[in-house]
Amino acid sequence: MTAQDTIRARAKELLESGEVATFIGWEAGRFANQTTPLVITDAADADKLVFDEYCVNTLAKYVRDVVSRGKVGLVVRGCDSRGIIRLVTDKVIKREDVYLIGVGCPGMKDRKTGELLKKCAECRHNNPLEFDEMAGDAVEKPAAAERFAEVAEVEAMAQADRSRYFESVYAKCIRCYACRDVCPCCTCRECFVDARRENWVGKQNNVAENRFYGLTRVMHIGDRCIECGECERACPMDLPLMKLNRKVIQDMNDLFGEFESALSLEDTTEPLIEYRLDDVEEFM
Amino acid sequence: MSVVENNGAYPENWEPKIIAFCCHWCTYTGADLAGLNRMNYPANVRVLRIPCSGRMNPQYVIEALNKGCDGVLVCGCHPGDCHYVTGNYYARRRMLIFKRLLEYEGLEPERFQVRWISGAEAGKFRDTVMSVVEQVRALGPLNLTREIPAFELPRIPDDEDAFNAVPEEVTA
Incomplete structure (x- = not known):
């Protein structure tokens, strides 16, 4: 079972049980190798969710826009989870406002060139630091580029x-x-x-x-x-x-x-x- | 007055314009005392009073430099002497970071200075102002780019070009 299948299954369960009001992930974009962030409220839409090596957008900031509708479920990689920690520390959201499905990130690729994105090459925390459950295992990642x-x-x-x-x-x-x-x-x-x-x-x-x-x-x-x-x-x-x-x-x-x-x-x-x-x- | 290599880039009678943000409780009082003691210092400095050096917003500095000041001086109470107890401790951290950031972006270190001057240190206020004015005078005017430099757009073909163009199949 790939991480994408787990994400779809868990998103469906969470939305059906009413544990979360909205779920944030990525869907396939209009072009090949492109994804775009997706906010769903209906369990039937869960099959639209994708997780591949082209999920370039970080999802944390979207939580702020939809948190008023109720608890938010979302997929988190290292950067998303740190974004959530940031939002919680800044008291924009509460920790119990979000349900985090962690997923290890091997680094995302540029849609046009197929190369590792600059931000991913410099990333120091590719596995989520804060999560409620993991979809798939944490991944190894080669040492990041020199920080400064x-x-x-x-x-x-x-x-x-x-x-x-x-x-x-x-x-x-x-x-x-x-x-x-x-x-x-x-x-x-x-x-x-x-x-x-x-x-x-x-x-x-x-x-x-x-x-x-x-x-x-x-x-x-x-x-x-x-x-x-x-x-x-x-x-x-x-x-x-x-x-x-x-x-x-x-x-x-x-x-x-x-x-x-x-x-x-x-x-x-x-x-x-x-x-x-x-x-x-x-x-x- | 040691102007180094002017080369006619700016008028000989150019005078530096320095803005000094002074904390109400220490430096502003110190400047007042300098006046009471009839101390002489250059008139290039414009003193602006702020409630505390902790009130010093980095935006004030950028705005001052953008609007034509040649140098900015920020003064407050010595650490430990703040009227509001902790204001200048925050200011110290903020200004340490901000000064380095401005220098990273290519500003000469002399153009943005921070000093702690107490209400009794009228002489230090005078000396600081004199040294800042001299340093900035030696550097010359700060010519920050304001407008976006003009660049030539490639010519976009218009209707007339299409009208004048001879279709290839006609010539062949």
């Missing part, structure tokens, strides 16, 4: 080159806010970019305002980022957003001690909302 390799790459550049590099990044940004919409850490009821009356950020699409948005986004999610890489995958302009996120994470690791966000429900380390009296002092 791409940060070191940019840091090696000269100051003027870095400035130009990030200016070209912000010049490309179209401010569609896909990175925000897909991020399991970005769960403010009203985002600062939507608060038009306060006018934190203007409506023009220029380098200055894109920079303002980009830097603010990093500072808002920096200490909670689960490094799922969804922002980068969702970006229609292919901006290197994880280079920014990882820079902040690397600095926090260096300055405030090793940490990795959302590894368990008990560990809620968030370096920017805590402090120690003997923190690094360089502003004297």
Whole structure:
């Protein structure tokens, strides 16, 4: 029995018994080797669910939209489960609002090239960290790429080159806010970019305002980022957003001690909302 | 006034524009004391009062730099002396991270500085302002790109092209 069969069978049982009101998984997309997230409320639809090596979307963020209808069942891999832990830690949902069917993830592939996705090549936790039951066994995965390799790459550049590099990044940004919409850490009821009356950020699409948005986004999610890489995958302009996120994470690791966000429900380390009296002092 | 290699890139009489975000309880009082003591410091600095250095939003810094400031100075009470007990401890962590992030994006470290200055340290306030102004003056104006650089779009064929085009089968 493959993981996909188990997921279908369990989704059907959960929906029929009324234990969950909605179930989130993936369905086959319009094109070959493409999947798209699927939210079902009817047990008859359970056979539409698929699980293959092209399930690129992370599902955790969808829970926020459907949790008002009742308990949500969903398939979780490593990144989804960390997203759920993030949402629970941020008190967006409660742990008992979700029923998690864990599945080991061998890494997802790009639909067009068939290569391992960048976010999956960098993934450090491919098996779910939080689940109610497992569909199939946990899988082995080759060692992930160096966590901060791409940060070191940019840091090696000269100051003027870095400035130009990030200016070209912000010049490309179209401010569609896909990175925000897909991020399991970005769960403010009203985002600062939507608060038009306060006018934190203007409506023009220029380098200055894109920079303002980009830097603010990093500072808002920096200490909670689960490094799922969804922002980068969702970006229609292919901006290197994880280079920014990882820079902040690397600095926090260096300055405030090793940490990795959302590894368990008990560990809620968030370096920017805590402090120690003997923190690094360089502003004297 | 040590301007290094101007090369006519900006006017000789250019003056740096520095914005200083000062905590109400310590640095703002310190700046006040500097005034009472008739200390001289450059007029390039614009002092803005914030309730506490913990109120310092990183967005203020980006906005200031985007809107034409050449440097930003953030000042607060010494750690342990915060009027609100813990505000500057949070500020310290946030500013450590944010300063590194700005430098990662290519900002010169001198353009964004953080200092702890107490209400009694009028002299330190004057010295800090003077050193920041001198450092930024040496760097020259901050020319952050504001508009998206123009690039040439490939020409899209229009109706006229279609009208003028000679069908291949006619010529053959």
